[in-house]
Amino acid sequence: MLLGYTIMENHTVEELDKSRYNMMLWFTIGWGIWFGSFILKSEIDNYALKGFVLLLNLTSFVIWAKQQLKLRKLLKIMKSDNALSNALNDEVVAHNRLKSFQIGYISFGIATTICMMISVFTSISVLLVSEIILFFGVLSGMIAWLIYNKN
Amino acid sequence: MKLKNQIKVQRAIKNITQETLAAEIGVTRKTINTIENGKFVPSTILAIKLANFFGIAVEELFELVEN
Numbered sequence: 001m002l003l004g005y006t007i008m009e010n011h012t013v014e015e016l017d018k019s020r021y022n023m024m025l026w027f028t029i030g031w032g033i034w035f036g037s038f039i040l041k042s043e044i045d046n047y048a049l050k051g052f053v054l055l056l057n058l059t060s061f062v063i064w065a066k067q068q069l070k071l072r073k074l075l076k077i078m079k080s081d082n083a084l085s086n087a088l089n090d091e092v093v094a095h096n097r098l099k100s101f102q103i104g105y106i107s108f109g110i111a112t113t114i115c116m117m118i119s120v121f122t123s124i125s126v127l128l129v130s131e132i133i134l135f136f137g138v139l140s141g142m143i144a145w146l147i148y149n150k151n
Numbered sequence: 152m153k154l155k156n157q158i159k160v161q162r163a164i165k166n167i168t169q170e171t172l173a174a175e176i177g178v179t180r181k182t183i184n185t186i187e188n189g190k191f192v193p194s195t196i197l198a199i200k201l202a203n204f205f206g207i208a209v210e211e212l213f214e215l216v217e218n
Binding site for chain 1: 170173174177178179180181182185186191193194197
């Protein structure tokens, strides 16, 4: 008795799983550079360097936006096929997702503590603190997901 | 305590790949691989599904051993 899906669909599951991993990899790269350069942009005074950072910011944003479109396509495929969706979101994937969220949450805490410690010695803007916390929290969660889901 | 399993042995008896088993159970090949290598402890539902597929009892497929 077949409990899951057919072998032909399994190729699709494997392909979609690999494609999801690559998508997350580019998501992480795109988001990391985009948000990192976004933070740097406001802190740099040098005109030439600011131009370079802006270019980096735009390029990485395009990468990030492209992955968003791919994600929408993947979600559409998953929505149309229940068995495929269940296989792609099986318990190992759910477990790894939970662990990645935990890493992200811990990073949020660490980044907050570091910013608070810095604020004892020097004044630091609330906006910059929020950006740094968001940057490290989200990025570490994404990197953790990539490590846990590596084949 | 460690959870030892006989998935690799049972697969060999049935002569099926991890990919085929994954398709039968409805999970990814990666999941079968992590369970088989003892990196992940499956849920009761997944353990029963695997045991049912091989036609053996869960205790035969999974065994608790001292480290």
